[in-house]
Amino acid sequence: MISYAECSARERLALLLDAGSFHEWLPPAERLTSPHLAQLGVPSAFDDGVAIGRALLGGQAVFVAAQEGAFMGGGVGEVHGAKLVGLLQRALRDRPAGVLLLAESGGVRLHEANAGLIAVSEVMRAVLDVRAAGIPVVVLIGGANGCFGGMGIVARCADQVVMSDVGRLAMSGPEVIEASHGVDEYDARDRALVWRTSGGKHRWLTGDCDALVEDDVAAFRAAAIAALARPRPVGLAALEAEHALLAARLAAVPEADWNDGVHDDATRLWERLGVADAQRVPALDVAALHALRTPAQPHGGT
Numbered sequence: 001m002i003s004y005a006e007c008s009a010r011e012r013l014a015l016l017l018d019a020g021s022f023h024e025w026l027p028p029a030e031r032l033t034s035p036h037l038a039q040l041g042v043p044s045a046f047d048d049g050v051a052i053g054r055a056l057l058g059g060q061a062v063f064v065a066a067q068e069g070a071f072m073g074g075g076v077g078e079v080h081g082a083k084l085v086g087l088l089q090r091a092l093r094d095r096p097a098g099v100l101l102l103a104e105s106g107g108v109r110l111h112e113a114n115a116g117l118i119a120v121s122e123v124m125r126a127v128l129d130v131r132a133a134g135i136p137v138v139v140l141i142g143g144a145n146g147c148f149g150g151m152g153i154v155a156r157c158a159d160q161v162v163m164s165d166v167g168r169l170a171m172s173g174p175e176v177i178e179a180s181h182g183v184d185e186y187d188a189r190d191r192a193l194v195w196r197t198s199g200g201k202h203r204w205l206t207g208d209c210d211a212l213v214e215d216d217v218a219a220f221r222a223a224a225i226a227a228l229a230r231p232r233p234v235g236l237a238a239l240e241a242e243h244a245l246l247a248a249r250l251a252a253v254p255e256a257d258w259n260d261g262v263h264d265d266a267t268r269l270w271e272r273l274g275v276a277d278a279q280r281v282p283a284l285d286v287a288a289l290h291a292l293r294t295p296a297q298p299h300g301g302t
Contacts, residue, residue: 001216004142009051009066015217021056034077036112045071048079052087058225063091066102069145074105077112081119088126098136098228107149120150127157136231141167148173160227161209163200165286170198196266205270214286
């Protein structure tokens with residue numbers, strides 16, 4: 001077993017894809033760096049924190065992007081976002097079997113706030129364009145930095161989301177919530193709380209990700225191959241079905257439960273969604289959690 005979380009972006013690409021098949025576009029040798037970081041005197045990376053290219057996965061041609069969490073937490077800037085958009089637009093032209101986004105990002109870089117926000121919106125539009133063309137987009141989340149902010153929205157625009165139990169997915173990161181609402185509202189140092197509210201197990205139980213795997217590159221590879229076979233082309237019928245599913249999830253937990261000062265923990269939500277022995281969930285491994293889940297449990301992304 002090789003830990004997905006402990007690998008760098010390029011190590012994940014080398015191990016996840018068919019051996020020797022990855023061909024990188026705009027590699028570090030091209031020295032495509034962010035002009036904004038240079039103007040601020042901030043160290044840059046020659047790939048601006050993301051590797052993009054084409055490869056084979058299980059013999060199928062795919063386009064792939066991998067964010068490097070070790071560089072500015074995988075933050076999205078103008079060049080970083082443009083590389084993602086370019087990859088997706090090329091997919092519309094070349095029509096691969098699918099697009100894989102190995103997401104690891106804290107969101108938009110504060111150094112490039114406006115440019116980064118625009119870039120993320122362009123990535124979202126491009127993801128939906130690719131899906132509308134019938135090309136599946138699969139997001140893999142299992143890095144130490146999680147998938148937050150704009151990239152959290154991008155992930156939920158995809159056909160399929162695959163997470164490990166150590167992965168995290170949310171709109172706002174723990175530190176951001178604590179800074180905005182105070183430690184009494186959300187203690188970012190409470191790691192158990194963080195994973196109960198944004199971790200892979202929680203996201204799988206609430207239907208925000210489609211496959212939950214161990215922190216193992218081979219497990220991610222198998223799940224990605226399976227996900228490519230389950231495309232969900234975006235359209236009015238699909239959006240209406242997702243809206244109905246979301247409404248059902250929200251209806252499962254009356255608003256009063258979250259305002260009484262007692263039932264303010266994720267385990268209460270899991271119980272409402274029919275998970276037996278919800279208190280045991282944090283201690284279970286992935287296999288045991290799959291066995292625990294009830295058949296009626298909501299499942300699936302967009």
